[in-house]
Amino acid sequence: MCNKVDVVHVPDGFLDVPTSVATGALAAGTVALALRKARTELDDLTAPLAGLTAAFVFAGQMINFPVAAGTSGHLIGAVLTAVLVGPWTAVLCMTAVLLVQAVLFADGGLTALGTNVTLMALLAVVVGYGVFRGLAAVLPRTRTGVLTAAGVAAFLSVPAAALTFVGLFALGGAVDLPLGTVASAMTGVHLLIGLGEAAITVTIIGAVLAVRPDLVHGARGLGSAAVLEDRRPATVEVPR
Amino acid sequence: MGAGHGASLTARYLPGGTAVHRLEPHTKLVAVLAFAVVVVLTPVQAPWAPAAYAGYLLAVLTVAAVAGVGPARLLRGLVVEVPFVAFAVLLPFVARGPEVQVLGLSVSQSGLAAGGGLLAKATLSILAATVLAATTEPRALLRGLERLRLPQVLVQILMFMIRYADVVGGELHRMRVARESRGFTGGGLRGLRVLGATAGALFVRSYERGERVHLAMVSRGYTGSLPGSPAAPVAPGSWALALSLPLAAAAVLLTGMLLG
Known part of the structure; x- marks a missing residue:
């Protein structure tokens, strides 16, 4: 558990007040837009479904996934949520998670909340x-195509956020x-974290696609759930 | 558990009846935010900055003492800072500018002040936020955010999240018990696949639960907004009491600026 790679929420005092105010305004504007657009994705189910999805992201961030060479990563979940429930709802879910972490757990500063939401x-x-x-537009519309697109997107989203920071x-x-120096160090570390994020995102979306493909917003019209097959050996030896 | 906080959202709350507990949640939120702004505004390179940090620390520890939040709880709140300490410790070595000798190491003077300043600022803000979380119930905090004009839909999303986080977390816990009682030990790519399936199932269950909750609410007349009770009037003196923390900090900051 101690060799866990983690993405830090920006605390108070890291950025000066004008930058915090600017990112705060950007975040507030986007959330306001997302609140209107999410209704087109979820209709009046917005609040309960986005709330439950946020609870899922919150719980999902606590699972430690083995990634490589004894390290484990945990999910950030931006791309996962966007592919599962649609981008606007994902903005709301991630905002809710960050808000709860800042207010209830002091994880990520209150003045830096706008920055964290922006990133x-x-x-x-x-x-x-x-x-x-x-x-997804260029790749074939198959399960592999969707998973590849999601994996690459999850991978790139992490260093993109780090570089913006x-x-x-x-x-x-x-x-x-x-x-x-800072940019190259941050990019190096976050490329690794991005690999973990991609691996976790792909396995989770793959698992959901197998049972409820209709719940994956980014894979609409992909077909039906995998059919259960009988993989038992043809003859079973009964031990005497 | 993973991200530095336990599964339960209410784990941070310390029941109590102190003056800090009794304050209206939105006044406390404003006070903690204003305190953080004052702390952030402190110039790290000023020679009086360390004295100012000490002043802020005294102010926030006084509030913690009044609220009955013990040192153990405060220290546990600081756990979130750990990954960030590494960055602050590196600053003196990578920052540019004139160098000074510390313990035989030559480090950047501005980097030293900045690293120390960042660490002090983050610590002070986290302490204040820890006191807030320890003295205010999660649902009360939401009511506070609502009173501070956070959009209705976002408040509802947060409300559902807080209500169901423990349910979803409990589901995750039962899945872990089920996995481990079947001999799962994790590790490697197979572990990843198993945990991926777990999280996938958790998403499907959470989403379906959301649909059921929505249907149950629609059948009870839900149309997209929740009826709220009129906001209780703020007790006289609440604002003054809540804002005494940021005001004390602002006094420290002003003193530093005028004398420094």
Whole structure:
């Protein structure tokens, strides 16, 4: 559990006030837009379904997945949620999760809430879902195609959020840092985290596609659930 | 458990009847946010910055003492900061500018102030937020957010999330018990597949539960908004009491700016 790779929520004091206010305004605007658009995805089911999905993301972030070489990762879930319930609802779910973490667990600063929402609820979803849609349009409309698109999107969403954070730090960070070094270090670490995120996202979407493909927003019109097959050996030896 | 916090959303709440517990939740939210803003506004490179941090710390510890939030609880709240400490410790070594000698190591002076400043600011804000979470029930916090004009739909989403987080977490726990009683130990790619299927099933169950909850609500007359009771009037003196924390911090900041 101690060799876990983790994505830090930006705490208070990391970015100056103007940058925090700017990202806060951006986050508030996007959430307001998402609140209207999510109704087209979910209708008046918005509140209960987005709430339960947020509870799922919150619980899902607690599962430690084995990734590689003894390390484990845990889910961030932006692309997973966007592919499962649609991008606008995903923005709301991720915002709800970040809000609860900031207010109930002091995880991520209150003044940095706008920044965290911008990075993990807005940017990760927009970049991730954009990549997913783009790839899904070119790839064949099969289970493999959807899973590949989701995997690449999940992979890219993590370093994209990390690099944006470096950019914000360049604009409103508290210290004079050699940005090239920070950017390459952050990108390196987050490429690894992105690999974990991709592996977890693909396995979860694959599992949902197998039982309830109709629940995967990003795979509409893909076909029906996998049929249960009998894989028992033809003759079973009864031990005497 | 994973992300540094336990499964239960109510785990952070310490029941009690202190003056801090009795304050209206929205006044506490505003106070903690204002305190964080004052802390963030402190210039890290100023020579009086460490004295200001000490002043803020005294203020927030006083509130914690009044609220009956013990040191153990405060320290547990700081666990979320751990991954971030590494970054702050690295700052003096990677930042540019004039260098100073500390314990035989040559480190950047501005990096040292900035690393220490970031760490102090994050710690102070987390302490204040920990006191808030320890003295306010999750549902009361939501009512506070609602009173601060958070959009209705977002409040409802948060409400459903908070109500069902323990249910979904309990489901996850039962799945783990079921897995482990069948000899699952995790690790490797097979472990990933099993856990992926677990999380997939958890999503399907959560989503279907959401559909059932929605149907149950529709059959009880739900049309998309929840009837709310009129907001209770704020007791006189509540705002003054709640805002004493950020005001004390602002006084410290002003003193530093004027004298420094």
